[in-house]
Amino acid sequence: MIRAALTAAGLACAALPASAIECRLALAMAMDVSSSVDAAEDRLQRGGMVAALVSPEVEAAFFAADLPVALAVYEWSGRYNQKILLDWTLIDSRAALVSAAETLSSTNRSHFDSPTAMGYALGYGAQLLDRAPECLRKTLDMAGDGQSNEGFPPASAFRAFPFDNVTVNGLVVNAADFEGEVGLIAFYRAEVIHGPGAFLIVADGFEDYERAMRRKLERELTPPSIGSLRQNGKAG
Numbered sequence: 001m002i003r004a005a006l007t008a009a010g011l012a013c014a015a016l017p018a019s020a021i022e023c024r025l026a027l028a029m030a031m032d033v034s035s036s037v038d039a040a041e042d043r044l045q046r047g048g049m050v051a052a053l054v055s056p057e058v059e060a061a062f063f064a065a066d067l068p069v070a071l072a073v074y075e076w077s078g079r080y081n082q083k084i085l086l087d088w089t090l091i092d093s094r095a096a097l098v099s100a101a102e103t104l105s106s107t108n109r110s111h112f113d114s115p116t117a118m119g120y121a122l123g124y125g126a127q128l129l130d131r132a133p134e135c136l137r138k139t140l141d142m143a144g145d146g147q148s149n150e151g152f153p154p155a156s157a158f159r160a161f162p163f164d165n166v167t168v169n170g171l172v173v174n175a176a177d178f179e180g181e182v183g184l185i186a187f188y189r190a191e192v193i194h195g196p197g198a199f200l201i202v203a204d205g206f207e208d209y210e211r212a213m214r215r216k217l218e219r220e221l222t223p224p225s226i227g228s229l230r231q232n233g234k235a236g
Contacts, residue, residue, distance in 0.1 A: 023090060024067035025139060026132035027220065028125050031085070032144035032173075033109050034077040034116040041206040042109050045143070045173070048210035049073070053101045055214050059094065061221035068092040069221060070133045071100055076121035078114030079151040088132055118148030118192065119157040122168070126161035138166045139220055143213075145173035145206075147187045154191045167195040171216055173203045 031045060052058055062069055073086040085107045091097050125140040132138065148154065157163075170188040185202060193200050199219070203212035 022067065023070045023133055023135040024065055024223065025137050025221065026070045026129055026135040027139050028128050029073045029141040030121055030125055030143060031073065031075045032077065033075045034114055034146060036116065036146045044206040045209045046107065048213055050101045050105045051210045052213035052217055054098060058214055058217045058221065059097060061218050062091050062097055064221065065223045070135055072128055073104060074124065074128065075110060076124065077116065079117040079120045081114045082121060082124045083110040090133065115150040116144065116146045116148055117151040118154050119152040122154055122157035123161045126163055126166065129166055130162050140166060140168045141171060141216065142168060142192055143171035145175060147184060158194055163194065167198050168193055169198055169216065169220065170200040171203060171212055172200060173206055173209060175205050
């Protein structure tokens with residue numbers, strides 16, 4: 001029933017070409033655009049993701065091994081509010097990385113007044129990864145500033161969608177002045193991060209998003225670190 005609901009919402013993704021390209025990691029990144037994220041905060045997270053992707057540390061991590069990385073980015077909020085910002089792109093050169101960052105930099109937010117449907121966002125990401133290029137590993141990054149408050153919970157998504165051999169990492173935007181999210185870090189630790197080597201990074205507000213994203217990407221992309229550790233706290 002859950003899978004049918006997402007398919008009815010238009011989630012079905014186009015098939016890959018027959019000649020899929022081998023890569024070491026398929027990385028799908030999910031950006032929260034629910035109503036708890038205001039326009040200024042969205043600019044900070046969108047700009048922070050772009051800046052992190054082209055930072056020297058992350059660029060070095062992208063090219064730290066012979067096999068490339070496949071990258072896709074989507075934004076999410078309510079149960080039927082997901083939108084691909086960057087479809088699967090093979091990051092096999094600096095030009096490809098810069099082009100991907102430029103594509104993300106040119107995007108505009110698609111939803112403003114939607115709730116936080118984490119289960120649907122996870123299901124969307126799983127189906128996106130299911131049509132990724134053939135890679136050695138698959139990782140889904142769930143970034144957000146709120147707990148799920150619409151639709152089915154993350155546990156249902158993990159049962160209903162293809163999460164075998166998928167690692168789900170988390171990036172929590174922890175705003176100390178937002179009274180309703182005192183338990184956000186605990187929620188991500190208990191219900192969102194999932195699979196081999198899953199970890200959590202915490203940003204101290206949206207002003208800290210770029211730093212947190214950069215640290216998370218370094219850890220995911222550096223070959224010796226992929227899938228090797230589990231951390232349920234903030235990375236420096």
